[in-house]
Amino acid sequence: MSAGLAAAFAATMPARRPVNLSRRGMFAAAGAGLFLGLAIPVRAPRAQGAPGAALRHAGKVNAYLRIAPDGTIHLQNPFVEGGQGIDSAVAQIVAEELDADPAAFVVTCAPPGEDFRVMQGGNARFTGGSFSVRSSFAHFRTLGATARAMLIEAAAQRLAVPAAALTTAPGRVVQGTGASERSITYAELAQAAAALAPPENPPLRDSSAFRTIGQPLARLGVRERSTGKIAYAIDTKVDGMLLAAVVHAPRAGAQPAAVTNEDALKALPGVHSVHRLPGAVAVVADTWWHAKKAADQAQIAWQALQGPVMEADFGADTMLGRLKAAAGTHGNTAEEAGDIAVAFSNATRVIEAQYDAPYLAHAQMEPTSATARFNADGTLDVWVPNQAPDIFQASAARTAGIEPSAVRIHSPPLGGFFGRHFAYGAANAHPQAILLAKAVERPVKVIWTREEEFARDAYRPMALATFRAGLNVAGEIVAFHAAGHGEGPITRHFGTGALGTPAVDGSIMEGLTGKPYRFATKRVEFVPVPHPPGINLGFWRSVGHSMNDFFFESFLDEIAAAANKDPFALRLSLLDHSDRHRTLLNAAADLSGGWRRGPFTAPDGTRRARGVAMASPFGSEVATIAEVSISEGEVVVHDIWVAIDPGRVVNPRTIAEQVQSAAAIGLSSAMYEAIEFDRGEVATRNFDTYRVLRRDRMPQVHVRVVESGAPMGGVGEPGTPGVPPAVANAVFALTGQRLRSLPFAKTRLSGA
Amino acid sequence: MVELTVNGVSRTIEAEDGTPLLWVLREQLGMTGTKFGCGIAQCGACTVLVDGQATRSCSFPVEAAVGTQITTIEAIETHPIGRHVVDAWVEAQAPQCGYCQSGQVMAATALLATTPKPTRDDIEAAMTNICRCGTYNAIARAISLAGEKL
Numbered sequence: 001m002s003a004g005l006a007a008a009f010a011a012t013m014p015a016r017r018p019v020n021l022s023r024r025g026m027f028a029a030a031g032a033g034l035f036l037g038l039a040i041p042v043r044a045p046r047a048q049g050a051p052g053a054a055l056r057h058a059g060k061v062n063a064y065l066r067i068a069p070d071g072t073i074h075l076q077n078p079f080v081e082g083g084q085g086i087d088s089a090v091a092q093i094v095a096e097e098l099d100a101d102p103a104a105f106v107v108t109c110a111p112p113g114e115d116f117r118v119m120q121g122g123n124a125r126f127t128g129g130s131f132s133v134r135s136s137f138a139h140f141r142t143l144g145a146t147a148r149a150m151l152i153e154a155a156a157q158r159l160a161v162p163a164a165a166l167t168t169a170p171g172r173v174v175q176g177t178g179a180s181e182r183s184i185t186y187a188e189l190a191q192a193a194a195a196l197a198p199p200e201n202p203p204l205r206d207s208s209a210f211r212t213i214g215q216p217l218a219r220l221g222v223r224e225r226s227t228g229k230i231a232y233a234i235d236t237k238v239d240g241m242l243l244a245a246v247v248h249a250p251r252a253g254a255q256p257a258a259v260t261n262e263d264a265l266k267a268l269p270g271v272h273s274v275h276r277l278p279g280a281v282a283v284v285a286d287t288w289w290h291a292k293k294a295a296d297q298a299q300i301a302w303q304a305l306q307g308p309v310m311e312a313d314f315g316a317d318t319m320l321g322r323l324k325a326a327a328g329t330h331g332n333t334a335e336e337a338g339d340i341a342v343a344f345s346n347a348t349r350v351i352e353a354q355y356d357a358p359y360l361a362h363a364q365m366e367p368t369s370a371t372a373r374f375n376a377d378g379t380l381d382v383w384v385p386n387q388a389p390d391i392f393q394a395s396a397a398r399t400a401g402i403e404p405s406a407v408r409i410h411s412p413p414l415g416g417f418f419g420r421h422f423a424y425g426a427a428n429a430h431p432q433a434i435l436l437a438k439a440v441e442r443p444v445k446v447i448w449t450r451e452e453e454f455a456r457d458a459y460r461p462m463a464l465a466t467f468r469a470g471l472n473v474a475g476e477i478v479a480f481h482a483a484g485h486g487e488g489p490i491t492r493h494f495g496t497g498a499l500g501t502p503a504v505d506g507s508i509m510e511g512l513t514g515k516p517y518r519f520a521t522k523r524v525e526f527v528p529v530p531h532p533p534g535i536n537l538g539f540w541r542s543v544g545h546s547m548n549d550f551f552f553e554s555f556l557d558e559i560a561a562a563a564n565k566d567p568f569a570l571r572l573s574l575l576d577h578s579d580r581h582r583t584l585l586n587a588a589a590d591l592s593g594g595w596r597r598g599p600f601t602a603p604d605g606t607r608r609a610r611g612v613a614m615a616s617p618f619g620s621e622v623a624t625i626a627e628v629s630i631s632e633g634e635v636v637v638h639d640i641w642v643a644i645d646p647g648r649v650v651n652p653r654t655i656a657e658q659v660q661s662a663a664a665i666g667l668s669s670a671m672y673e674a675i676e677f678d679r680g681e682v683a684t685r686n687f688d689t690y691r692v693l694r695r696d697r698m699p700q701v702h703v704r705v706v707e708s709g710a711p712m713g714g715v716g717e718p719g720t721p722g723v724p725p726a727v728a729n730a731v732f733a734l735t736g737q738r739l740r741s742l743p744f745a746k747t748r749l750s751g752a
Numbered sequence: 753m754v755e756l757t758v759n760g761v762s763r764t765i766e767a768e769d770g771t772p773l774l775w776v777l778r779e780q781l782g783m784t785g786t787k788f789g790c791g792i793a794q795c796g797a798c799t800v801l802v803d804g805q806a807t808r809s810c811s812f813p814v815e816a817a818v819g820t821q822i823t824t825i826e827a828i829e830t831h832p833i834g835r836h837v838v839d840a841w842v843e844a845q846a847p848q849c850g851y852c853q854s855g856q857v858m859a860a861t862a863l864l865a866t867t868p869k870p871t872r873d874d875i876e877a878a879m880t881n882i883c884r885c886g887t888y889n890a891i892a893r894a895i896s897l898a899g900e901k902l
Contacts, residue, residue, distance in 0.1 A: 231784070686791075
C-alpha cells in the first residue's frame with residue numbers, strides 16, 4: 001500500500017452528521033460513498049519507526065496495559081491479528097522495554113478511539129500496507145518503558161527507597177543483589193503503578209542490549225489456532241440472535257423490487273422474515289442453515305438499477321479491451337529523468353511489450369460476516385472483521401443513524417484478510433446486519449456464502465502495462481519507458497483528489513515506480529482507465545506491486561534477452577549505485593547455491609531453469625529466485641529462494657513465515673487466479689472455478705533475512721511480488737516462452 | 753429427531769434431512785471449532801472425522817452421520833493420535849490465521865491413523881485442504897513430526 005493510501009487514512013475522525021433514514025439514505029449508508037467525508041487525503045511524510053516521531057499516545061499506559069493478579073499482561077493492540085503475527089510482535093516490543101516475559105501477554109484488538117491512533121503522527125489507525133510494526137515500534141517501546149518506570153516508582157514508594165535504587169527483572173522490580181536481593185512482582189505493583197502519572201521520556205534500552213526484540217520467539221496463540229479455540233467474527237454468539245443469509249443481485253446495481261414467493265419462504269422451517277436490502281434480499285431465521293435454504297429458493301424480481309452499477313454486457317474480455325485501447329495514450333508523469341524522446345531517437349534498437357493481470361479475489365478462508373445488536377440504552381454493538389475499527393465505527397453509526405460514540409466495534413481475529421476487510425461499501429456485511437437487527441428488533445448475524453463472498457469482494461483491479469526500452473550498440477539501456485493503465489482502489493475509494501498533482505494512483509503504479517535500477521533516461525506514466533462502478537476495487541496483498549513487479553521484472557528479462565545479457569548480471573550492473581540492493585541480490589543467489597540460470601537437468605531427471613526478480617515494496621527490499629520445470633503444459637515450481645531486507649527486525653521467525661505465506665499467495669496469483677465476468681455477473685464464485693494454490697503445487701521456500709539497519713520496512717506483503725516474475729523468468733529460461741498475461745494456467749507451456 | 757454420537761457423547765437434535773453436519777455442529781451443538789469455508793467440499797475447513805475418516809461436513813447430510821462416531825476438533829487433544837498432531841502443529845508453529853487449521857488437523861489425524869510414516873506423496877494425496885496463508889510447508893513438517901511420535 002502506498003504512501004498515498006496511508007495519508008488518505010490519516011484523517012479518520014468520524015463525521016458527525018444526521019442520517020437520512022429514507023430508502024435513499026439507507027442506500028447511501030451501504031453504498032460506495034462510504035469513504036467520502038472520512039478522509040482528507042494529504043501527502044504526509046512517512047517519518048515513523050524512529051524514536052522522536054510523534055508519540056502522543058505512548059504515555060497512555062492504562063489505556064493499553066493491564067497486569068492481572070496472576071501476572072498475565074493484557075495488551076490492547078491497535079492492529080488486528082489475522083495470521084501475520086502482529087499480536088506477538090507488539091507484545092515482543094513492549095516486553096523488551098517493560099522487562100517482561102513475552103509469553104505472559106494476552107493481546108486483543110483495541111476498540112475504536114483516539115488513544116489507539118498510533119500511525120501518522122498519532123492520527124490514524126488501520127492494519128495494512130505492512131505498516132503495523134514499523135509505524136508503532138517507537139510507540140510500543142516508549143509505552144513499555146513508561147510502564148516499567150511507573151512500576152519502579154510504585155515499588156520505590158512501597159519500599160520507601162529512591163527509584164534509582166531499584167531495577168527490574170522479567171516481571172518484577174528488584175532491590176539489591178545476591179543474598180540481599182528482594183523483589184516485588186509487577187502483578188503486586190500494578191494497581192499502585194496505574195495510579196501514578198506516567199513519566200515523560202522514560203529511558204529506552206540500547207538496541208545492542210535487546211533481549212526479546214530480534215529473537216525468533218514463538219507466536220502467541222498457536223495452540224489455540226491448532227485446536228479450533230479462536231473465535232472469529234463468524235463464530236460470534238449473542239443471546240437471542242437470529243441468523244441471516246443474503247442473496248445479492250446477480251448483476252451489481254440491481255435492486256430487489258419484490259420477493260414473489262415471500263409467503264412460501266416464511267412457511268419454511270425456522271424462517272423468521274424476509275427483507276429487501278440495498279442490492280440484496282435477506283432471509284432471517286433461527287439458524288443460518290434455515291436462512292440459507294430459504295434464501296436459495298427466493299424468487300426475486302430485480303429491477304431499478306441504482307448505486308454502483310455493473311454493465312449488462314460486461315464479459316471476460318471487456319475490461320482488457322478497454323485497457324488495450326488506452327495503451328499508448330499520453331499519461332500523467334509518475335517518474336521522469338532526462339529527455340526520453342531524444343534518448344529513443346539515439347537508440348539503435350527499441351524493444352516493446354505489453355503485460356496484463358486480471359481481477360483477483362482475496363479468497364480469505366473466513367467468509368465475510370457481521371453481527372449487530374442494538375441495546376436498550378440506545379447503543380449498538382457490532383462484531384465485524386475489519387482492518388480499521390474507527391472507520392467501521394463511523395460507517396456503522398451512519399447506517400444505524402446514531403452517534404459514533406454509541407457504537408462499539410468488536411474486532412475479532414481475522415480468518416485471513418490480505419486486504420479484504422477495509423471499509424469497501426457494499427463489500428462489507430455490517431450495514432446489512434445493522435439494517436436487519438433494526439428491522440427485527442433482535443440481534444442478527446449475517447453470514448455470506450462463499451458464492452456471495454466471491455461475487456461481492458473488492459477485487460485487485462485488472463491492469464495493463466506497456467514498456468519500451470531503447471538500447472545502444474553495446475546493448476546498454478539508454479531509454480526506458482513504462483506506463484500503467486487502470487484505476488486503483490485509491491482512486492475508487494478516496495477520489496481523484498487523493499492522487500496529487502500530477503494525478504498518479506499509487507495503488508495502480510507502485511512497482512512500476514520506485515524501482516532501484518538506474519536508467520539514464522526514463523519516463524513512467526499513469527494512464528487512468530476507469531473500471532465499471534459495479535466492480536468494487538480493493539487492496540490485495542502487496543497491492544500494485546502484486547502485478548507491477550511481475551510486469552517490470554519480466555520486461556527487464558526481455559531486455560536482457562534482447563541484449564544477450566544474463567538477467568542476474570544485468571540487474572547487478574543496474575544496481576551499481578546501491579550496496580544495499582547488490583548485497584541483497586547476492587544474498588538470494590548465495591542462498592540458492594549460487595546463481596545458475598540453466599536450463600539444467602535435476603537429479604530427478606527433469607529439465608529445470610531459474611529466474612530472478614527484485615521488488616521494493618512497503619519500505620523493504622526483496623530479491624527472489626525461483627526454480628521451475630514443466631509438467632503436462634503447466635509450470636511446476638520446485639524451490640523459491642527469497643532474501644528480504646526489512647531494515648530492522650523484531651522477529652526473524654515471523655518474517656520467514658510471512659515470506660512463506662506471501663510467496664504462496666504470489667505463486668497462487670501467478671499460476672491460477674482470475675475473477676471472470678460473464679454478462680455483467682461474476683462467473684467464478686467458489687474454489688471450484690476460482691483456483692488457488694494447494695499443497696501439491698507448493699514449492700519449498702527458503703528465506704534469508706538481511707538486517708541492513710536501514711529504516712524499518714514492512715514484512716507481511718513484500719514476499720509476494722517477486723515470485724510471479726521470478727517464475728516467469730525461469731519459464732522463459734527453460735522454454736523460451738515469455739508469459740505476459742496472468743495467470744499462467746491459461747497458457748499451455750511447451751515441454752522443456 | 754436425530755441422534756448423533758459426537759466426541760463420544762450421545763446428542764439428540766432436531767434437524768431436517770439434508771442439513772449438513774457442519775451446521776448441526778456449529779449451530780445446534782455450539783461447536784464452532786469446525787469452520788465453514790466453501791460449502792461445496794472444496795476447501796476442507798469443515799473437516800471432521802466420521803468413523804475415523806476425514807469428512808467434509810459442509811456436504812455431509814446429518815442423517816448419514818447417524819450411527820457413526822463423529823470426532824471434531826473440540827476433542828482432538830484427547831484423541832490418541834490427534835494430541836500428537838496438535839503438539840506437532842505447535843512445535844512447527846503451523847497456523848497463521850488459523851481458520852483452516854481445524855480441518856487440516858483433522859485431515860492429518862486421519863492420515864496418520866492409517867499411515868503413521870507418510871511420504872511426501874502420501875501427504876500430498878491426503879492433505880488437499882486449502883490454506884490461503886500458504887502454511888503448507890509448515891503443515892507437512894508438522895505431520896512428519898507427529899509421525900515420529902507414533
